Amino acid sequence: MPAAVPAAAVGAPIRLTGPDGPWDAVREALDVRGSAVLVSRLGDWLPAAEPAVEPSEREVAVLGRDWARYQAMSHEQVRSRFLASRLLLKHAAGNALQAAPETVDLAYKLGGRPYLRGCDQVDISLSHTEDLLVVGLTRRGWIGVDAELESRRLLGTGAEKQICTPHETARLQELPEKQRNLALVRLWTLKEAYSKAIGQGLRFRFTEFGFTPTAGDERVQVLRPDGSPGTGDEWSFGTWAVDDGAYTVSVALFDAGFGDTADIAAHTMLDDGLLDALIDVT
CATH class of the missing domain: 3.90.470.20 (4'-phosphopantetheinyl transferase domain)
Known part of the structure; x- marks a missing residue:
């Protein structure tokens, strides 16, 4: 069993270098503290050094509903930041939920705040500035992150x-x-x-x-x-x-005082029929 810590403890940011993580450190933070703050760079997630190169088929699948938004963007820098930040967010949420990133259904509230459709046990937050990306995850309540030079x-x-x-x-x-x-x-x-x-x-x-x-x-x-x-x-x-x-x-x-919801795996939070309905890989 992880060592007990105060319910509201926030750990130092975990540096990610791309899809390979290190995800063990993220899962440990979620197990021990119930929350994690992740930092990464644009270059860790972009598909290639040349910005004109389109995402791979796998990356398109991970983008899911956001693929249409990505295609509608005309400014290359905006497209690159959008792609990298969504890949990071989907991989982070997928690892928290023990699910493949392409099965995570990302949606947006009024004002643009992202949330995980059908998985309200986990709250997420996203920030980026220049080439820094920041993601917050918690299973304890609400989280917000921000970054600035x-x-x-x-x-x-x-x-x-x-x-x-x-x-x-x-x-x-x-x-x-x-x-x-x-x-x-x-x-x-x-x-x-x-x-x-x-x-x-x-x-x-x-x-x-x-x-x-x-x-x-x-x-x-x-x-x-x-x-x-x-x-x-x-x-x-x-x-x-x-x-x-x-x-x-x-x-x-x-x-939020909900207690320690340690098991946040998608397959235990959702019944099979609902899970199938929420998965969007197109």
């Missing part, structure tokens, strides 16, 4: 007024000037991750909730605009620098 300039651009609560603005001013932009990037990714987890995306104004600007020893939690606590132990958060500090990745995880 650590070097992205936000400070002094007016972004602070769109991102920060009064409490955050005051705390940022207390930091050394050279630390403020990185702290603002961290706040941005945490807020993106949290709004994705609750299904609001950019519709939820970032000035209505906050976080501590710096990653200290204290537990990270949502704060009201005045800095008072806004959530309880059901939420947990994490932020990491990945790829030698090139990117900031954040995750927000809500533990």
